[in-house]
Amino acid sequence: MKAAWSKVEESYPHITPIGCAAHALNLLLKDIMALKTMDTLYKRAKEMVRYVKGHQVIAAIYLTKQSEKNKSTTLKLPSNTCWGGVVIMFDSRLEEKGSLQEMAISQSADMDSPIKRILLDDVFWERVVSSLKLLKPIAVAIARIEGDNAILFDVQTLLADVREEIRTALPTSLLLQAEETAVLKYIKKCEDFCLKPIHAAAYMLDPKYAGKSILSGAEINKAYGVITTVSHHLGLDEGKVLGSLATYTSKQGLWDGDAIWQSCQYISSATWWKGLCGSEALSHVASIILQIPPPSGAPERNWSLFGKTHTKARNRLPNTRVEKLVAIRANLRLFESDNEPSSTKLESDSEDEALESDVQEVDIEEVQGEDMEA
Template identity: 25%
Template sequence: MARSTIVQVVTDNAANNMAAKDMLYVKRPNLFWTSCATHTINVVLEGIRKMRKFKNTLDSAKSLTIFIYAHHKTLSVMRKFTKKRDIVRPGVTRFASTFLTLQSLYEKKDQLRMMSQSEEWEKISHVKKSAKGVQATATLVKPSFWNGVSLCLRVFEPLVNVLRMVDGDTKPSMPWLYGEILKAKEEIRIAVGNLDKNGTGLYKSIIEIVDEKMKKRLDCPIHMAAYCLNPYYSYSKPSIFHNEDVIDGFFAAVETFYHGDYDKQNQVLNEDFHKFKDKAGHFGKNVAQLGCKDYNFSPAKWWANYGTQVPTLQKFAIRILSLTSSASGCERNWSCFEGIHTKKRNRLTCERVEQLVYVRFNHLHAKRKNKAQNNKRADLLVATEATFAQGWMAQGADEEGSDVDPVIGLTWRLIAETCGPDEVTKLRRSARLAMEREIEEEPLSETDGEPINEEDIDFESDQDVVITTGYELEGEEDNDG
């Protein structure tokens, strides 16, 4: 493989990957090795989620949804008031499920509160007789709970928007990553109301977590160089060129990219970069200034147009600004591989497996891309597997530190391939309800009447819709630190 073919390697921070990085640097010192942005942002969000201010609200929300989904009657009443829409949404990661479900709860806040005061809800015996039922009702009517949900959404949403950007495939994410993280920090500061005026407060605690998890992961030289070379940021805020951390990162990235070639390093750092900063030559054209003000423009194409007078810097810029920052696409590819090469189907040749994975993955990718194009409001974080949200429907189904059982996910995929999507939806509903009733500590009373036939429940999912509702506080404030 040619020396200049590979620019960047993206992995998570597992010990074996870090060991491979050190070994590879010996032979390929001109490579950039970065942490997966999707993985890192999820780590950041999980760290914030564990703060007591947010953990209490999330625990209450999870207990509420588990109680509702654990009984036929509570589930039926909930769907009646929400117009046959579920309150739990599966996401592509555990935290995505958390955010999407909180978002769904808040959107249906009025309907759920009406439900808790309705005759249908009060007539369900285990709502009044069980401690979990009393707690669920109290949660639904407590202003501090809904204020907590609102605060969670306002704090989480800026980082979740970054997660959507890096996990999508609509455009290269490297040019936008660092700038969008800085924007998210500012939005979080506004969301918590500048509570750190005296140097102590919620904002300070959140930012400490963000900075700790990001350090040496999302603030590497390549991230700084991409941020600096993206005219969307640097031309609208020239102070970027005077930021020591950004410029140090840019210098380090140039030295890595043109490793050992001091003539090209000199050309880029002492001549070309000044022309870009000073908007000299083609960079100073009015059309160049207008072309980089749109967030949806392509920084790499912009450099291809206006960087012709600085070819050495242009080559570096186009390569850096065309990179991804996430390895989530590979993760999906591996998931597809698991569905094809199984314990019972393991005699396929390597070539055959590669061909099947290629066809299967690209088929799914094309379907997803077409769906996103047809539905502009489709959320990239929504998953098709209900198993990714089992922690919100069954106690202990998603314990801390554990992921969804891959066997479960694989089983649903195989059933889907055999029976089709309609059949697997029915089977998943039945299996889900059976599991939840089995683990419920308090069984249904015989006086509750005949069980509801799941086939009679019409169901409409809203999981493909992005909710844009504002998150406002109301009534009683939740001052729990």
Template identity: 30%
Template sequence: MQQHLLTCFKCPQAVKKQINDVNKSQSNLTPESTTTSLNTENTSTENIRNLREEFAKALLITGTPLAMVEHPLWVNFFEKLNFKLPNRKSIATKYLEKIYKEMNKEISDDLKASNFLHLQCDGWTDVCNEGIINFLISKPEPVFIKSLNTLDNRHTSEYLSCETEKVMKSYGVSKFVVLIGDNARNVQKSFEMIKNKYPHIVPLNCAAHTMNLLCVDVIKAPEVKAFIDLATDFIKNIKKSQILSALLSKIRKEKSSSQSLKLSCKTRWGSHVSALKSLKINKAALQTLAVNENLQPTPDIKSTLLDEDFWSMIEQSISVLEPIAESIFKLEGNEFNIHEVFMVLRNLKSKLEFVLPTITMLDDESKENIKTYIERRVKQCKKPIHYAAYMFDPKAAGIELNQEEETEAMELIYNLAEHCNIDCLADLAKYKAKEGLWSKPFTWKAAEKVNPILWWNMWLNEDTVPDRSDMEDTDDDMLHDAAMEGQIQEDMESSLREDIWNDMEPVASTSRQTNHIEFVNISECLYDTDSD
């Protein structure tokens, strides 16, 4: 009809003009409409892909069983949201590999851009009887880097030092300040071997682990060991009996107590104290159980519960072991607490020396042995870096350090500063004497409200921080070998990750620029260290 009207000589010109205008507008709109439709379709496809990746990432990181994507209730729920779940195989292969590589690259780039790093490692045997060594790097936040299956390699100091050095070379050896491991001789010897090669490295043993060894030493005392064994057997007997456990639970509710009996565990440090405390808290409920007319416990259990000497020994054991457990809880974890190690050890020693004379369950020989254990473990744990960190804690400024300890701290600071190409002795003297900037009262008042790292960052001039992100090892052969080894390791890990996820069972499971103070960089690298 439009074509007829356009060609008909009887059709008014005004009508023909309107038809032409409409055709022009339609010809202009059609391509745009098509483009918009295509863009919308592309955007929608991309959004769906991104959503699936985010879903897979959340699933993998939280450890959610992959069987979730196959459960009818979850499938039905996401269908109502118009979202199709990725299948289990694609999550365990395509998405897992992609997410792993992205996160690994992000962590690696972040560590390579850091100025100071600290390496932590720990080894054990897993449930499959395979030797595993885990490596973490603190910047100062701890980041998991590598899990090494040692296969048939013996955990000798030479092997451990070689594997540790490989990890350090991956991010630049010159950036590393501290190596932290447990107290095993092979681990500490491997650290010394690395220090001989790289003198700026500071080897440390784990402070919390050392305190746990002290706890083990104390429990070795014959009187303490015998009583701990008695208390453990008693708790086991109560827990093994369904009737006694149920009746004890009922009595606890009547007495408004929610604390159940706890057993100690070798892998949970300080758990002996938790077990003894659980007995102490449940004393009234347990004694009520002992005289219950409806259910009489065995004579051994009844006599133990009604014996005041038993409860007195619980009190004494707690008074000896609790200060050690408190020191473990204070030092373990991811907090920046290296500056607290010195005073924690000092206070622990003072508390135990004060308590021991009041413990009647120990004879004089056992007390002297425990004092020897305390001296040995504290000496084993304290290092010059702890003195230096305590000196850089603005709340204390090293006030409790003796002359020898202060000298060792300043020597360490000088050596680290020399390694970092920083001249800090003049500023350190002003800090100790509270001169210059440090003569201002507001600087010390601020220290009362913030942690040491934040306090030092307040005075940190970014220009004084040496850029160490490019300080990588320059040996081409070494870098090539490391790259080849990394590729092989990545291929092995890729295959392993796929096998693990495929075999999983569906079980629920600001710096403010002020004065030019160079030695704050040393304090930064000290506080970056995690005492664990």
């Protein structure tokens, strides 16, 4: 992929290949968990959960202790590919620490002594707490960057927050000195993979961060280069665009006033540029850069929508009709709150296989004719 990136950048200077930020943060978690101290803790935590879940009597005692405390948290194990699950696993251990220790102390719990020692070991729980201080900032960043509302400039701020929080937590962690050095190296590796000049340009052009720059002089200079290259590709006057940028950063002209800056808190940054600053030469460049998604998660989620629309029962739909149905479904979801049941359920969502035999196939030419009328 990186070799392909180099070829693309060489042939098309206005295109900036970027890696998936969520994937890079997952790899950062994986690298940290591979450290000996973290790996030992991880294996002990997994061993404990598997033991409790694998013994019916022990599991029943654990559930009894939970019900006495009016809790229903389950003991979770992370997947092999999503390392953010490690944080969920450790969190669930801490939340159920009391129930687990009472289960271990119970006379009716015939437990292996190594597992019992782990549950009653204060050093184990101390390591879990200190590990969470290192891992949770990364998990929070992954959750935010994977959302549909994530924007390119988020990468710059999230990585800066992750770096600062981990550096603050390292002195009180239980990692060895060599492991602490390795963690800092992994963070730098993640930043080198994720951050490109276009991220700096997106940060600079976002009105929410105006006057709060965390960029270095070199990063600002590279951001100017990105804005100039995009302007050239769009056929805009590069000097006029940079002049507009100077007015924007100095908050003069159109941007001389508090109201316009306050408005950016209520609309997206791209809409702010197109709707309120459309008369400026910089507007077109800024609105394009600020709409670039940072991870590949949002596009990948479209696969399931297409899969539920173009099914065996609807396999003669032309591409144009499928795209229209997916667009309608995706946009209707924007009007639903997260806690409401979906009202955009398509007939192809049904898991009843009998539906397929009842669906009458429509001649593809007829469907295409309907598309043309639409």
